[in-house]
Amino acid sequence: MVVTLWDAFIRGFHWLLVLVVTGLWLTGGNITYIDIHHKLGLVVLALLLTRIIWGFVGSESARFRTFLRGPRAMISHIRNPLKGTWLTHNPVGGWAVVLMILALLAQAITGLFTDDAIFFRGPLAHLLSNDWVRTLTSYHKQAFDWILILLAIHILANAIYSIKGKRLMGAMVTGKIESQEPVKQPKVVHGGYGFALLAFNLIWIFWWLG
Amino acid sequence: MSMKAWTIAASISVIAITGLGITANHAAASAFTTASDAVEYRQKAFSLIRENFAYMSGMVRGERDYDADAFKQRAQALYHLSYIPFEAFSGAGENVTANSDALPVIWENWSDFEAKRDTFQAAVKELVNAAASENMREIRPKFMDTARGCQQCHQGYRAD
Known part of the structure; x- marks a missing residue:
């Protein structure tokens, strides 16, 4: 049977995030593109914030309490990763999602407090002492390599699942997944609500920090 | 007697x-014979450079009204300042990284450091010429060249 796994917002969020983070990677560390980097960072902030809210009010498959499982579920998944069809992130992938969200959130937030000592000053840098701004700037410069490692693991894990016949990436495009055994369709919230929330978050974030 | x-x-x-x-x-x-004096001299010079560049930055980036005379004055000041800090990387300041953001690799790649210093100073000179035009369209690219001139050494020669 075919199940709707990911609503339109989750899919839009995911692929927009891929685009924007790629843009941030390309524009980071180069003063020529710092203004674009700043704007893209605000887009990521709005995307992540909306995703976190969606994790409480969105579709069942997207909710944190659906996919954040304890160590027992994680161990059993690692022992037999191809067993069953998860109608959400699998128990290991769920924590990977949270880790990626937190790492990107830390990156986006520290960006607001950076100062490049040339002409760019993050919109919130004036709130902190020079020492703190210096520390957060240095974190912001160095942490991205760790994010790249996380993303590489994420892509690699998905590639392996694909090779082994689990089409997780396809589900992130179409939203649908094929289940061998009969399962109950998880509750889906219309993605339009998510996009409306995203638009609202973009507006106030750009108004405040743009 | x-x-x-x-x-x-x-x-x-x-x-x-x-x-x-x-x-x-x-x-x-x-004037400086000790390492700490040399570091202080470098840092104060860079601080003056930063302040004058920030002033121009405000005008180029639209955060402050453009005033052609004030801009020319700042560009001129930056031109003179651009020569000041570098002499304190030799003599008493050579290989000194204590209480400083300067990285030891500066003295390992000394000729590259000098080349980048020259690029920066040349960019500032172009900025002074552009400032004389009183035309922001000519000033902006030279301002960005100068910013890149700063960054080329901040990346690799300055502690993060």
């Missing part, structure tokens, strides 16, 4: 004056 006393007094004077002369000569060669 006896002849002998005059001779001694004269000799002492000559020695003292010569000594003063030597001391004065040393003082003229460099």
Whole structure:
């Protein structure tokens, strides 16, 4: 049977995030593109914030309490990763999602407090002492390599699942997944609500920090 | 006073004056003789550079009204300042990284550091010329060249 796994917002969020983070990677560390980097960072902030809210009010498959499982579920998944069809992130992938969200959130937030000592000053840098701004700037410069490692693991894990016949990436495009055994369709919230929330978050974030 | 006393007094004077002369000569060669003085000199010079560049940045980036005369004055100040800090990377300031953001690799790649210094100084000179045009369309690219001139050393030669 075919199940709707990911609503339109989750899919839009995911692929927009891929685009924007790629843009941030390309524009980071180069003063020529710092203004674009700043704007893209605000887009990521709005995307992540909306995703976190969606994790409480969105579709069942997207909710944190659906996919954040304890160590027992994680161990059993690692022992037999191809067993069953998860109608959400699998128990290991769920924590990977949270880790990626937190790492990107830390990156986006520290960006607001950076100062490049040339002409760019993050919109919130004036709130902190020079020492703190210096520390957060240095974190912001160095942490991205760790994010790249996380993303590489994420892509690699998905590639392996694909090779082994689990089409997780396809589900992130179409939203649908094929289940061998009969399962109950998880509750889906219309993605339009998510996009409306995203638009609202973009507006106030750009108004405040743009 | 006896002849002998005059001779001694004269000799002492000559020695003292010569000594003063030597001391004065040393003082003229460099005002800083200790590593920490050299670092302080570098940092203060960069601080002046940063402040003057920030002022122009406000005008180029539309955060402050453009005032052609003030801009020219700042560009001129930056031009002179662009030569100041670098001399304190040699002499007493050579290989000094204590209480400083300067990285040791500066002195390992000295000729590259010098080349980047020259690029920066040339960019500032172009900025001064562009400022004379009083045309923001000509100023902006030269301002960005100067910013890149700063960044080329901040990446790799300055602690994060």
